[in-house]
Amino acid sequence: MELRICHLYPDLLNLYGDRGNITTLVRRAQWRGIDVRVVEARLGDPIDPRENDLFFIGGGEDRQQRLAAPDLRQVKGAALREAAASDAAVLAVCGGYQLLGHYYRPADGPDLEGLGLLNLHTVHPGPGARRLIGNIVINEATSGTRLVGFENHGGRTHLGSQARPLGTVVVGFGNNGEDRTEGAVWRSVYGTYLHGPLLPKNPWLADLLIGVALRRRYGEMTLHPLPDAEEHRAAEAAATRARAGGPQAATSRRPGSRL
Numbered sequence: 001m002e003l004r005i006c007h008l009y010p011d012l013l014n015l016y017g018d019r020g021n022i023t024t025l026v027r028r029a030q031w032r033g034i035d036v037r038v039v040e041a042r043l044g045d046p047i048d049p050r051e052n053d054l055f056f057i058g059g060g061e062d063r064q065q066r067l068a069a070p071d072l073r074q075v076k077g078a079a080l081r082e083a084a085a086s087d088a089a090v091l092a093v094c095g096g097y098q099l100l101g102h103y104y105r106p107a108d109g110p111d112l113e114g115l116g117l118l119n120l121h122t123v124h125p126g127p128g129a130r131r132l133i134g135n136i137v138i139n140e141a142t143s144g145t146r147l148v149g150f151e152n153h154g155g156r157t158h159l160g161s162q163a164r165p166l167g168t169v170v171v172g173f174g175n176n177g178e179d180r181t182e183g184a185v186w187r188s189v190y191g192t193y194l195h196g197p198l199l200p201k202n203p204w205l206a207d208l209l210i211g212v213a214l215r216r217r218y219g220e221m222t223l224h225p226l227p228d229a230e231e232h233r234a235a236e237a238a239a240t241r242a243r244a245g246g247p248q249a250a251t252s253r254r255p256g257s258r259l
């Protein structure tokens, strides 16, 4: 049995340790005796919708998003759409999450057209606008399971009607700092603002994605549990710290910052 991961733009979209998500997926599969293959897809590299079962795309500043957006649409878009529609797992964080929506309107410059895999759009209110920064805790929408992480974004994401949020904000800002939604889900496509990185702090989500990916290739199966006492203690500590600190709205320290 082999877990086949495709890491999109590893050199371009990788903020706040997003790469740690890949490490977590690899280790948690290997600890169960499952082989893992990670393929990296950079600018210009086509992807195969059937070769890989789990796609990851991290966060980045507007400058990097501007480079990735046309490539995501023109070079990889059709394949990623096909993979998602045939129940591959997709995880997208922050800048990558924004690019899976219909469009991202940066603080300056033209709109970046997204892939439209998730029914949402994102608007940055402009240079000098308050950034949404801090530790974040959410409850996942279907199971109520807690997710902890760190967010830092200027863009405000608004879900379209019928779009499903990943969760409800307990502490922090989430999609836009107003409606308490965080992230979005369609089929097995998960978009979120949670850096941290996300998966080491929330191993149950890593297992959910691994399970989706393996089932797509091998049919029904269950992952045996791992001894996660340390991980749970770490997540508990992160949640306690977040509750104590609350959201930290910050004004951009660099007016005109494109982050």
Ligand code: GLN
Binding pocket: 015, 058, 059, 060, 061, 062, 065, 093, 094, 095, 096, 124, 152, 153, 154, 155, 156, 258, 259
């Ligand atoms: N540039 C985007 C924003 O600030 C994404 C930032 C990120 O990926 N951390 O909204």
